[in-house]
Amino acid sequence: MSKRRMLALFSDFDEAHAAISDIRRNEVPGVTVDDVTMKSPIEHPDVEEVLGERPVHIQKFTLFGAIFGVTFGFVFLSAAQAAFMVQPQGGKAVIPLPSNFILMYEMLIFFAVWSTFFAFLFLSGLFKKRSALYSEKISLDQIAIIVEIDESAVDPMKTLFQKHKTLEIREEVIQ
Amino acid sequence: MTMATEKDINEQIAWAKINTDVLKSMENPRPAYWVTLFVCVAMVSCAVLAEYIQYTEGMGTANLNNPHMWDMYISAFVFWIGMSHSGTLLSAILHLIHADWRKPIYRFAEAMTTFSLLTAGLFPMIHLGRVWNLYWVLPYVSDRGIWPNFRSPLVWDAFAISTYLTASMLFLFVGMIPDLAICRDNTTGWRKKLYTLLSLGWVGSDRQWRHFRKIYLLMACFLIPLAVSVHSIVSADFAMSIMPGWHVTSFPPYFVAGALYSGCAAIITLFILLRYFFRFEEYMTLPIMEKTCKLTFAIAMVWTYLNLIEFASVWYGHDVYNKELLIAKATGAYAWIFWTMIFCGSVLPFALAVRSLRRHMPTMFVVSLFLNLGMFLERWMIVAPTLSMSQEPHQWDIMYGSIVEWAIVFGSFGWFGMLFLIFVKVFPSVSMYEVKEMVFHRKRSAGEEDLERMTDHAKPATQTTTGGEGA
Numbered sequence: 001m002s003k004r005r006m007l008a009l010f011s012d013f014d015e016a017h018a019a020i021s022d023i024r025r026n027e028v029p030g031v032t033v034d035d036v037t038m039k040s041p042i043e044h045p046d047v048e049e050v051l052g053e054r055p056v057h058i059q060k061f062t063l064f065g066a067i068f069g070v071t072f073g074f075v076f077l078s079a080a081q082a083a084f085m086v087q088p089q090g091g092k093a094v095i096p097l098p099s100n101f102i103l104m105y106e107m108l109i110f111f112a113v114w115s116t117f118f119a120f121l122f123l124s125g126l127f128k129k130r131s132a133l134y135s136e137k138i139s140l141d142q143i144a145i146i147v148e149i150d151e152s153a154v155d156p157m158k159t160l161f162q163k164h165k166t167l168e169i170r171e172e173v174i175q
Numbered sequence: 176m177t178m179a180t181e182k183d184i185n186e187q188i189a190w191a192k193i194n195t196d197v198l199k200s201m202e203n204p205r206p207a208y209w210v211t212l213f214v215c216v217a218m219v220s221c222a223v224l225a226e227y228i229q230y231t232e233g234m235g236t237a238n239l240n241n242p243h244m245w246d247m248y249i250s251a252f253v254f255w256i257g258m259s260h261s262g263t264l265l266s267a268i269l270h271l272i273h274a275d276w277r278k279p280i281y282r283f284a285e286a287m288t289t290f291s292l293l294t295a296g297l298f299p300m301i302h303l304g305r306v307w308n309l310y311w312v313l314p315y316v317s318d319r320g321i322w323p324n325f326r327s328p329l330v331w332d333a334f335a336i337s338t339y340l341t342a343s344m345l346f347l348f349v350g351m352i353p354d355l356a357i358c359r360d361n362t363t364g365w366r367k368k369l370y371t372l373l374s375l376g377w378v379g380s381d382r383q384w385r386h387f388r389k390i391y392l393l394m395a396c397f398l399i400p401l402a403v404s405v406h407s408i409v410s411a412d413f414a415m416s417i418m419p420g421w422h423v424t425s426f427p428p429y430f431v432a433g434a435l436y437s438g439c440a441a442i443i444t445l446f447i448l449l450r451y452f453f454r455f456e457e458y459m460t461l462p463i464m465e466k467t468c469k470l471t472f473a474i475a476m477v478w479t480y481l482n483l484i485e486f487a488s489v490w491y492g493h494d495v496y497n498k499e500l501l502i503a504k505a506t507g508a509y510a511w512i513f514w515t516m517i518f519c520g521s522v523l524p525f526a527l528a529v530r531s532l533r534r535h536m537p538t539m540f541v542v543s544l545f546l547n548l549g550m551f552l553e554r555w556m557i558v559a560p561t562l563s564m565s566q567e568p569h570q571w572d573i574m575y576g577s578i579v580e581w582a583i584v585f586g587s588f589g590w591f592g593m594l595f596l597i598f599v600k601v602f603p604s605v606s607m608y609e610v611k612e613m614v615f616h617r618k619r620s621a622g623e624e625d626l627e628r629m630t631d632h633a634k635p636a637t638q639t640t641t642g643g644e645g646a
Binding site for chain 2: 037038039040041042043044047051054056058059062077080081092096099100102103105106107109110112113114116117119120121123124125126127128129130134136138139140141
């Protein structure tokens, strides 16, 4: 049986939410909320209530970046300072901790920010080839629900979307 | 009778209209935009000519000699670093406290940060004289016998500013990705290619928005302490020395307040310019202008307070050099600059406290320019008098800068303006998706309030009935 990807466009969040709620209530057999992707022109704060909690792991990379930054900062500075031991220190410490703390603090933020950025790039699904189902109206003012379903669920799903006043339905065969 | 509160933005504005207005602004600015851009390019040309003279004739043309080894250039450097502060810092703080009125204006404020930092970064190079030897300051192990002094605040500066520049640019870029996708979907030709590349394949999926929310929050959290540290470190360039007028404990907060102040004043200037150039009256509204002005006024008062602290601590400290310097600032050769600074920095901001003035754009434009003039003079008053009156009286003199120095500093404003104006022509200067969010949430909360009001109307009747029953 072939698998289909279906996109339905809605004019507002309420209708889109109502359609997803119906999917959660198993009104279309074999389709769960895990098969649903929602696309919207703005960040919708209630998205967790509608689609459920979905994990975001960026903060772990931020923590890693911060720890790496502070460690690297200390090692880099100490190594450089130790390499420059021939420099007259005038009785001062070769590795001056107070000033190194300032630089380590900057390195902490530097690496944490970059690590967060790269984590965002790779974890948020950017760079993926855009599906032919993408509609430019999503970046304008419409909300899209995308579901991946078996061929047998196509008609019930269309009926469900139409019940919630969908503006447009598109579909594509994915396998 | 209660006065109706003026709204920050028209909540009935259609999302499609927001896209259209902002995208149109990138195509058809008013002619004044091109005139301003031309003026900026002319100013840059002056600076290039001056730099050429300095490059070929030597640093003597900049009047740089003992004890004035870095007057104008370090003043301009501190000024531009300061200018960079408000954009990202205020954007991050206002994001964390959910002040949604920032949304129509934060994009250009963040761009202002980036371009101010790029302008500031020019001055250490210009000041070096031998620009081609710039790489000598980089801290890497070499056989040249040059040892970076990690105890020096100047090295801390390099670390802090490069971290701040990259973090601010990332913050600006990340915040722009959804808008770049909008541009990608609505443009053709070279613009479409550029936006397709920069939008990184953004499609607005729930997964992308969830990650976006997290990264934006995390970056905002990092940028606040970073921004504070950057200008504290810049203040350490002076405060870590033992020069009179510089060895002051309150310098870090004083510098941070001054930075926020000049940045806020610049936001007002650019707000008014962009509102006019791009016909953004519906987005850069008077209530938002008023809020920005109130914020600037509050920061101006903090700056004034910190000035008074500095004067008082010098007075009561009884250090003879510091005291002499303070008196000389107020009564000596630099007195006219000192009092102009006090007028522009501490007296003129009271115009921001007057509602009718706050709502008058030409007045606010002039006031904001004078506020920044005050903040430039503040930096001059930090640097020049100390170098003119250090601990060795035989070196005492007066310094006003050479024509070459002034031309380069003058041109730096053109450089900043040119970069900024090109940016706002190529990229959306109002965040479309955030304005949509602002409109959406305000409309929704207004609906909820209406519902509550209707329920409240119903409540007294019920209570009366209950009361009646009780009686």
